[in-house]
Amino acid sequence: MAGAKEIRTKIASIKNTQKITKAMEMVAASKMRRAQDRMLATRPYAAKIGNVIGHLSHAHPEYRHPYLVERELKRVGLIVISTDRGLCGGLNINLFKKVIGTMKQWHDDGLEIDLTLIGSKSNAFFKRMGGNIRATATHLGDAPSMSELIGTIKVMLDAFEAGEIDRLYIAHNEFVNTMTQKPEVRQLVPVSGEADTEELKTHWDYIYEPDSVPVMDALMIRYIESLVYQGVVENVACEMAARMIAMKSATDNAGDLINELQLVYNKARQAAITQEISEIVSGAAAV
C-alpha cells in the first residue's frame, strides 16, 4: 500500500485541479449567457435582410443576381468555423468529423474543395489534414466583430463571382440548448429560394437608388456576411456551453477521485496505526 503521505499530496493536487475546473466552469457559464444574448441580437438583422431578399425575388427585378443562380458543380467552397481554444469537450472534433464526412462525399462525387478556416483549432486541424486553404481568421475572441470577418468572407465571395467555386457552404456548431450542440453543414451561396410566398398577389418593385445592380450587390454581400457572422456568434455560444459541461464533469470526476483516495488514505492510516499497536504490544510481551 502506498504511503499515507503520498496519498495526501495526491489528494491536495487533485483538489487544486478541481478548483481550476470549477472556476473555468463558472466563467464559461457566465460567458455563455452573454454569448447567447449576442446570438439573439444578431437574429433581427439577418431576418430583415432575408425579408428584403424575399421581397426582391418576388418583385421580379430585371436583374438576377449571380448569388441566386445555380451553376453546374465542379468545385465547392467551405467555410469551417471552429473555436480558438480547447477544453470544450468534443465540440470541435464532432464538427471536424462531420466536415470530413461531407468532404469525402464531395470528393467521391469528383468535386474539388476550397477551404476557409475561422478559429485556431480548424487551422491546426486542416493544416495537418491538408487541403486547399484560401483564407483564415483566428483570435476573434468572445465577442467577434463583423469587421474581422469581412476580408475572410470576401475571399470566398470573390472566388464565387470569378467562377472558381460554384457553391459555398458553411460548417459550424448549432446551439440547440446548453446540453446539445449539433454540427451543421449548410449551403450559403447560391442562396436557396425559400422566400415566403404570401406576397405573391401584387407585382411591385422597389425604386433603386442609384441603380438596382450595386444595391443588390451590397445587399447580397451583407446577407452572406450576416449569415457567416451568425454562425461565428452561435459557435461561440456552443463553445461556452460545451466548455461549461466539460468542466462540470471534470469537477465531478475530481470529486469522485478525491472520495476514493480519501478512503484509501483512511485505510492506509488505520493499517499503520494497527501495525504500530501490534508492534508495541508484541514488544511489551517480549520484555
Next chain:
Amino acid sequence: MAMTLHIDIVSAEAEIFSGTATMVFAPAEMGEVGISPRHTPLLTRLKPGEVRVQTDDGEEQSFFVSGGMLEVQPHVVTVLADTAIRADSLDEAQALEAKERAEKLLSDKTADVDYAKAQAELAESIAQLSAIRKLREKVK
C-alpha cells in the same frame, strides 16, 4: 392622429432601435432622404451619417450609422446599419490579409505540425520495438 410608420434600425451585431415614427431622415447615397408614411418602396445604400427619427410624440432621436442599406415600404422602414466602415479598397485589403494568413499557415512548418510528426514517429518506433521484443521472446 398623424399617420405613422414602423422603423427598425438593426445592425449585424445588435438591434439598435425599433418603434413608430412620423418621419425618418436618412443619409442615402444620392443625398439625404426624408421618408413619410406611404412612401413608395425604395431600396438604397446609405452613406456614413445620421439617421433621424421623428417619433409620434414630436421628439427626434438620432443614430449614427457608418453606412448600410435603407429599405422603405409604405408603412415599414428598415435601416440595415453597417457595424464596420466599408470601402471597396478597405475590403480588398482585408481580403488580402486573410489570404496572407492562409499562406503563412501553410508555409509555417513549425509548431504543431512538427509535434504531430514527432508523435507519429514515436508511435511507430514504439510499435517496432515491441515487435522486436516479441520476436526475441519467440526465438528464446
